[in-house]
Amino acid sequence: MDIFMTCSICGFTHNCICAHQPNLSSNIEFALLYHENERHKLTNTGKLLLNSLSNTTEYTWQRKEPPQALISKINQADTETWLLFPSKEPVLSSDFHHRHDPSKKQLFVLLDATWQEAKKMVNKSPWLKALPCLEIQTDEASRYHLRRNQSEGNLCTCEAGIEVLEMVKEPENAQALSCYYDQFLTVFQAERSGHKFTS
Incomplete structure (x- = not known):
């Protein structure tokens, strides 16, 4: 009888x-901000960022108990934080280099959740709503087709991370993650x- 062990890193x-x-x-x-329903799904791609990039930290979103460690990081004077989330007046990725402060460390908050969950996370978290929103612009269609009822044009968490790396001119990192x-x-x-x- 074969006994199979699940890898503790990739989950396969x-x-x-x-x-x-x-x-x-x-x-x-x-900063990966997980909805609690998302963290342990096999289809989750945030773990690929977490495993690959040493400057990635994970947090769990809870409405009544905000992640104080992340909030403290956001409030650091030497850090500029962007929330990857569409808003009424987002900064588009094509404008990022004209809009960001090059003297500050750049922190990107990725909501690791379904779009429905992500909207609730933002609407119920004043500290998230206060962040400037960055909207990714890309000509590439999403390659992620592992879940039903996906909205056309949306990127999964890993794809969003890849696009950010391209945006900040780290193409080798983007290619390796891709x-x-x-x-x-x-x-x-x-x-x-x-x-x-x-194969």
């Missing part, structure tokens, strides 16, 4: 992708079906 049992995981150093920082993401997508259906991927 039959198709561990850790051999494809890059170890990247970036000049920017990501290759890791491709491997995730390649083996995912086999993993969900409970067997080893074969």
